[in-house]
Amino acid sequence: MWEKERVLSDNCTVEINEMTRAKRVKKILPLHRGLEEVKNLKALNGIRGIPRLMDYQVGDGIMHLFIQYAEGVPLNQSQQPFDALFLDGLKVLSAMHERHILHRDICPRHLLVDETDSISFIDFGSATAHEAQDSIVGTIAYAAPEALFEPEKYNETSDIFAYVKTFYRCYESRLKSFKPDHLNVLAKALALNQADRYDTAEALHSAFVRCL
Ligand SMILES: Nc1ncnc2c1ncn2[C@@H]1O[C@H](COP(=O)(O)OP(=O)(O)O)[C@@H](O)[C@H]1O
Numbered sequence: 001m002w003e004k005e006r007v008l009s010d011n012c013t014v015e016i017n018e019m020t021r022a023k024r025v026k027k028i029l030p031l032h033r034g035l036e037e038v039k040n041l042k043a044l045n046g047i048r049g050i051p052r053l054m055d056y057q058v059g060d061g062i063m064h065l066f067i068q069y070a071e072g073v074p075l076n077q078s079q080q081p082f083d084a085l086f087l088d089g090l091k092v093l094s095a096m097h098e099r100h101i102l103h104r105d106i107c108p109r110h111l112l113v114d115e116t117d118s119i120s121f122i123d124f125g126s127a128t129a130h131e132a133q134d135s136i137v138g139t140i141a142y143a144a145p146e147a148l149f150e151p152e153k154y155n156e157t158s159d160i161f162a163y164v165k166t167f168y169r170c171y172e173s174r175l176k177s178f179k180p181d182h183l184n185v186l187a188k189a190l191a192l193n194q195a196d197r198y199d200t201a202e203a204l205h206s207a208f209v210r211c212l
């Protein structure tokens, strides 16, 4: 039996299993959004760093999703060193893109860091399978320019942009201690023009590792 442990937000609560003490998140969404998120989580099932979909129930116009609980705090509250965390998250992002899913709302509150310094991506409610989309989604402070002005051009480089911008902002006070080579790598990922960025999370990972 699962019982409510605490409220996370308007539509999310943590539930705990009385017997196993396992935790899950119950997320309530309008049916159409729930269906999207279920589809995306199913496509991503088994990737380390992405909480797994445990169950879902369709009600009257709404959907209940039961998602594995990811331990940890949002990236902006984490005190972990940059390099290992940044590279770990790029592996997750790369695996997500290999399955042709774009997250579309990478921001500090959607990257959770646990005590073992592993990173989890949450909230696949804005994510889409690869095909073009014409609506604006995301969190403006972290979004690539095309995400705001030309959403049909959103692609992997746009997710990578938001990921790097998120880290950049969360580590702003420590950037002075970064190697210039590393700052150049980050700057390329943040290029205004999509064509000037790294094509893949893997390419960014390799470029960053080369300068370690
Ligand atoms: N799987 C999860 N593990 C831990 N916390 C989660 C999980 N899913 C959501 N949360 C928490 O609940 C908040 C809201 O969840 P989210 O999926 O972002 O919903 P919304 O679509 O309403 O933004 C998140 O910012 C996070 O704090």
Ligand SMILES: [Mg+2]
Pocket (backbone or CB within 6 Å): 110, 123
């Ligand atoms: Mg969210």
